[in-house]
Amino acid sequence: MIIDAETCTGCRRCIPYCTVGAIKLNGKSVFIDQDTCVECGVCLRSEVCQVDSIGQPELSWPRVLRAQFSDPAVRHPTGVAGRGTEEMKTNDVTGRFKEGEVGFGFEFGRPGVGTTFADVEKATRALAEHVEFSKDNPVTLLIDPKTGRLQDNRVRRERVLSAIIECKTSEEKAVEVIRIIQTIAGKIDTVFSVDAINRCVDGTIPVKKHLDKAGIHVRVNGKTCIGLGRPLADI
Ligand code: SF4
Numbered sequence: 001m002i003i004d005a006e007t008c009t010g011c012r013r014c015i016p017y018c019t020v021g022a023i024k025l026n027g028k029s030v031f032i033d034q035d036t037c038v039e040c041g042v043c044l045r046s047e048v049c050q051v052d053s054i055g056q057p058e059l060s061w062p063r064v065l066r067a068q069f070s071d072p073a074v075r076h077p078t079g080v081a082g083r084g085t086e087e088m089k090t091n092d093v094t095g096r097f098k099e100g101e102v103g104f105g106f107e108f109g110r111p112g113v114g115t116t117f118a119d120v121e122k123a124t125r126a127l128a129e130h131v132e133f134s135k136d137n138p139v140t141l142l143i144d145p146k147t148g149r150l151q152d153n154r155v156r157r158e159r160v161l162s163a164i165i166e167c168k169t170s171e172e173k174a175v176e177v178i179r180i181i182q183t184i185a186g187k188i189d190t191v192f193s194v195d196a197i198n199r200c201v202d203g204t205i206p207v208k209k210h211l212d213k214a215g216i217h218v219r220v221n222g223k224t225c226i227g228l229g230r231p232l233a234d235i
Pocket residue numbers: 001017018019020021022023032036037038039040041042043044
């Protein structure tokens with residue numbers, strides 16, 4: 001996103017609209033820090049500028065990734081709008097996570113901090129040998145799933161509002177995966193949360209006993225399928 005210095009009056013009204021603090025003051029004029037801007041489109045869509053000084057130039061690769069991951073109005077090549085797949089959280093239609101498996105979602109940059117793909121890659125590289133990455137996830141599309149490395153080095157410096165790594169492993173390996181993430185957490189320069197998804201059996205959450213034993217506290221949330229999705233796979 002850019003601000004037209006010729007027409008901008010310097011009124012500052014747009015500054016608080018930026019999701020990541022990229023609209024900055026330089027003396028009396030206002031500009032958008034291009035390194036910080038994640039191309040979320042909020043400043044433009046809000047129509048806060050009375051003189052139409054905010055504009056969206058055409059984005060080329062790899063900068064276009066910023067908009068694809070940060071602006072819900074921009075379509076991602078995977079067809080997934082935004083950062084991750086809805087199916088990860090509902091496990092509703094495809095039955096992605098079978099009994100004995102644990103799904104993981106690592107949500108980088110939320111809320112309101114943002115992340116670079118360099119930080120996302122630290123996690124995908126550390127996880128690669130231990131998990132199976134979800135095929136239709138926007139982050140997976142950018143990496144070599146065997147090594148977790150970004151396929152295009154230029155992507156590393158791109159910043160987005162958030163990105164979700166989605167993957168799965170066995171219940172027995174769930175603790176190992178969390179330990180790996182704990183090991184690299186100090187090297188990651190943003191906030192992130194960890195979602196673990198496990199199919200209930202007889203009213204219990206099987207992976208919880210492994211996590212409890214390892215001293216890993218989890219907050220249990222429920223997503224209840226009310227039959228709107230028709231399962232396409234056996235569980
Ligand atoms: S596009 Fe988003 S990140 Fe960029 S300046 Fe506008 S509100 Fe801020």
